[in-house]
Amino acid sequence: MFPIDLGADPTIGGMVVTNTGGTRLLRYGDVRQNLLGIEAVLADGSVLDLMTALRKNNTGLDAKQLFVGTSGTFGVVTRALLRVVPRPAQRATALVGARDGATVLALLAHLERAVGDVLTAFEVISADALAPVFRYQPRLRSPFGAALPQFAVLVELSTTLPTERLPLDDLLESALGELVEGEPGEGISEIFPGKPAELWEIRHHVSESHRHEGEVLGLDISVPRSSLPALVDGARALVAEEYPFIRVCDFGHWGDGGVHLNLVWRAEDAPRPTAELKRELQPRIYELAVTRLRGSYSAEHGVGPHNQLFYDRYTPDVVKTLCRAVKAQLDPMGLLGTARLG
Numbered sequence: 156m157f158p159i160d161l162g163a164d165p166t167i168g169g170m171v172v173t174n175t176g177g178t179r180l181l182r183y184g185d186v187r188q189n190l191l192g193i194e195a196v197l198a199d200g201s202v203l204d205l206m207t208a209l210r211k212n213n214t215g216l217d218a219k220q221l222f223v224g225t226s227g228t229f230g231v232v233t234r235a236l237l238r239v240v241p242r243p244a245q246r247a248t249a250l251v252g253a254r255d256g257a258t259v260l261a262l263l264a265h266l267e268r269a270v271g272d273v274l275t276a277f278e279v280i281s282a283d284a285l286a287p288v289f290r291y292q293p294r295l296r297s298p299f300g301a302a303l304p305q306f307a308v309l310v311e312l313s314t315t316l317p318t319e320r321l322p323l324d325d326l327l328e329s330a331l332g333e334l335v336e337g338e339p340g341e342g343i344s345e346i347f348p349g350k351p352a353e354l355w356e357i358r359h360h361v362s363e364s365h366r367h368e369g370e371v372l373g374l375d376i377s378v379p380r381s382s383l384p385a386l387v388d389g390a391r392a393l394v395a396e397e398y399p400f401i402r403v404c405d406f407g408h409w410g411d412g413g414v415h416l417n418l419v420w421r422a423e424d425a426p427r428p429t430a431e432l433k434r435e436l437q438p439r440i441y442e443l444a445v446t447r448l449r450g451s452y453s454a455e456h457g458v459g460p461h462n463q464l465f466y467d468r469y470t471p472d473v474v475k476t477l478c479r480a481v482k483a484q485l486d487p488m489g490l491l492g493t494a495r496l497g
């Protein structure tokens with residue numbers, strides 16, 4: 156199995172140049188960690204063949220990494236050698252209701268200790284992000300009923316071992332049970348074990364359901380995991396004070412510090428046009444994430460033209476100078492890529 160799994164169907168080249176993570180990054184890492192070899196065509200038409208499948212190679216610069224996450228600026232990726240892993244024999248999933256961000260982090264820390272690396276996904280959906288799923292997908296049922304918890308956490312364990320060797324459902328139940336009996340358990344409202352396909356279906360409809368609600372400003376942010384509550388609480392405070400007609404519908408891969416901060420509103424409730432509000436809000440949220448919390452304004456989609464302004468603002472000069480030097484060497488006429496990294 157190629158372990159990078161996401162709710163889209165991108166090309167391998169696109170995944171390399173945006174360094175895709177996916178929903179199981181927590182367990183398997185991103186493209187950077189799963190890329191063994193690469194072939195790229197450079198601006199002058201020459202082919203750079205780095206298609207060795209070595210897992211260890213300490214002979215100087217690892218040049219294939221120049222193409223990872225750099226939005227196609229240094230060359231066109233034409234082939235890749237990717238790590239594959241044995242397909243899991245079983246999965247166990249549960250939806251857990253948590254009253255606040257501190258409880259979610261305590262749950263994550265507990266599971267990492269209690270079940271180790273069979274923890275393969277830890278997805279968090281806020282009540283505001285989850286409610287539209289059940290509004291627009293009537294065939295999906297809320298296990299929580301109408302009163303959604305502040306955060307719903309989708310926990311997934313998986314293993315290549317058969318059930319006789321490791322009963323995964325029992326392991327998940329006992330790990331969650333231990334937590335409920337301890338101190339952080341106070342913040343856990345409900346636990347619903349469920350079939351993986353059914354629980355993932357809820358998760359995969361989140362983004363789409365927000366588009367039915369009205370205007371959406373979608374921001375893909377990451378911060379150190381311990382700062383995730385500060386990020387979502389900070390965004391809510393900012394919006395509540397100055398943009399009361401907007402809802403913060405946040406969800407994402409808390410296991411790897413990533414959040415989709417979807418700001419959602421109805422155009423008729425807004426005092427200003429959508430485009431103007433987007434231009435105003437995006438830098439304010441990025442400032443909170445990048446400057447105050449030392450995070451990233453692009454956890455998923457690379458740089459690209461939409462984030463050029465923020466790349467210019469937040470990237471250290473020495474990094475830009477390095478990129479300029481590499482670009483001058485590989486593509487002196489500036490023919491390739493959609494972002495200017497130098």
Ligand SMILES: Cc1cc2nc3c(=O)[nH]c(=O)nc-3n(C[C@H](O)[C@H](O)[C@H](O)COP(=O)(O)OP(=O)(O)OC[C@H]3O[C@@H](n4cnc5c(N)ncnc54)[C@H](O)[C@@H]3O)c2cc1C
Nearest residue numbers: 161162163165166168169170175176177227231232455493
């Ligand atoms: C619904 C959805 C869910 C997603 N979920 C996640 C997630 O969970 N985690 C995550 O990390 N990301 C996620 N993403 C982002 C995803 O990783 C990227 O959108 C995707 O990998 C880009 O690949 P693509 O083939 O669609 O490229 P495109 O969108 O077509 O191109 C993206 C950029 O790459 C360049 N490019 C494309 N192919 C090549 C090539 N062969 N060589 C050089 N440059 C190239 C293009 O010029 C462009 O600048 C999600 C995206 C969507 C739409």
